Amino acid sequence: MSKVVKFGGSSLASAEQFEKVKQIIEEDSERRYVVPSAPGKRFPKDNKVTDMLYACYAKAEEGEDFLPDLELIRGRYQEIIDGLKLDLSLEEEFRTIEKRFREKTGSDYAASRGEYLNGILMAKYLGYEFIDAAEVIFFRENGEFDGDYTNLVLGERLKNCERAVVPGFYGSTHDGRIKTFSRGGSDVTGSIVAKAAGVDVYENWTDVSGFLIADPRIIKNPEVIDTITYRELRELAYMGATVLHEEAIFPVRKAGIPINIRNTNAPQDRGTWIVGSTGKKSKYVITGIAGKKGFCAVNIEKDMMNSEIGFGKKVLQAFAQNGISFEHMPSGIDTLTVFVHQDEFMHKEQKVMSAINRLTHPDSAEIESDLALIAVVGRGMKSTRGTAGRIFSALAHRNVNVRMIDQGSSELNIIIGVSNEDFETAIEAIYDIFVVTNL
Numbered sequence: 001m002s003k004v005v006k007f008g009g010s011s012l013a014s015a016e017q018f019e020k021v022k023q024i025i026e027e028d029s030e031r032r033y034v035v036p037s038a039p040g041k042r043f044p045k046d047n048k049v050t051d052m053l054y055a056c057y058a059k060a061e062e063g064e065d066f067l068p069d070l071e072l073i074r075g076r077y078q079e080i081i082d083g084l085k086l087d088l089s090l091e092e093e094f095r096t097i098e099k100r101f102r103e104k105t106g107s108d109y110a111a112s113r114g115e116y117l118n119g120i121l122m123a124k125y126l127g128y129e130f131i132d133a134a135e136v137i138f139f140r141e142n143g144e145f146d147g148d149y150t151n152l153v154l155g156e157r158l159k160n161c162e163r164a165v166v167p168g169f170y171g172s173t174h175d176g177r178i179k180t181f182s183r184g185g186s187d188v189t190g191s192i193v194a195k196a197a198g199v200d201v202y203e204n205w206t207d208v209s210g211f212l213i214a215d216p217r218i219i220k221n222p223e224v225i226d227t228i229t230y231r232e233l234r235e236l237a238y239m240g241a242t243v244l245h246e247e248a249i250f251p252v253r254k255a256g257i258p259i260n261i262r263n264t265n266a267p268q269d270r271g272t273w274i275v276g277s278t279g280k281k282s283k284y285v286i287t288g289i290a291g292k293k294g295f296c297a298v299n300i301e302k303d304m305m306n307s308e309i310g311f312g313k314k315v316l317q318a319f320a321q322n323g324i325s326f327e328h329m330p331s332g333i334d335t336l337t338v339f340v341h342q343d344e345f346m347h348k349e350q351k352v353m354s355a356i357n358r359l360t361h362p363d364s365a366e367i368e369s370d371l372a373l374i375a376v377v378g379r380g381m382k383s384t385r386g387t388a389g390r391i392f393s394a395l396a397h398r399n400v401n402v403r404m405i406d407q408g409s410s411e412l413n414i415i416i417g418v419s420n421e422d423f424e425t426a427i428e429a430i431y432d433i434f435v436v437t438n439l
């Protein structure tokens, strides 16, 4: 057995956090490959080193004096080095960074130094080999991640390496420029390293004890999901639930490697397991609830719509022509509704409506705005009768008017449309009925 362990910024924000991390790694000899983020916030109002690097580089690019900013960043690392009593100097590294900033090497280079330096520090602290991600993680010229080539080079490199630290978030293009993933991209690096090393588990250590059943800003102390499938996670993440970078699941999912989300500050907690498939029943019928506000519905009516071949296609064409993607499209006999993101749709609404009128000649076409969509996700729904009924009676009890229902054919989720103002109440009602009362 072997494991990749990725640690997020808050797990590495100070010397005390580094000490916890070392203990976690050394507790289990299977934890062989370590992927660190850059130091994050030590307290709520603190700055993340990545943000400091972006800001510092912006000054360099404008020709302003950036040295005081760089000095603050250097201070963050020095504080950790001193706290851990490490025999390590980053002077030379900072001289190089200063020089490259003056040469305006690019903001990706600048941001990547957060992980690069933290990787050097971590490798020294653990006594592990340091592998610069620029030598093993590659991007094509068009900016896309080059998965095949990376897997080959990184796999080969790790084969000869018992234990190593590979900094997260960046790699390089084939012509040697540093390039980063989007923000939060160390999660993606962890997944790539897990696949290339062919490990058994990818542990992702953060500051929460796993993936929560519902948004803690709406539900007080929601329960942690014990086990979730990749497909369920994708549905919830798409609807706004966040823990992992969206792209982090793809490399490990393909390789069939489970992800275990863990809490650096509560390592005794089991966390959440994200798996390809499981025979384990989830504790509740539903696995999770997520949702987003800010949708518009375009309601189209036309007598005999059901017998008009190609009607739906023409409607969607009106959206496609204007570069608008649709979210859901529930339909009745002579009615059809298209859900779109309000902010995308707003400035093109009249163009889309005239295209609908021109292409489909409806009896009526009306826009309804300020709607929210809620996804109730769970592999358990397939084998349980009455889930939809329970959702709707719970919502009715709380006086929430349901504007739309859409159950995917996978029976993995039920999507409910409500007005923006009912959003929080609806989520509370659903959480209550399935988790709190667990009827």
Ligand code: ASP
Pocket: 008, 009, 037, 038, 048, 050, 051, 114, 168, 169, 182, 183, 184, 185, 186, 187
């Ligand atoms: N440090 C980077 C960020 O703040 C990447 C990461 O932490 O995953 O976005």
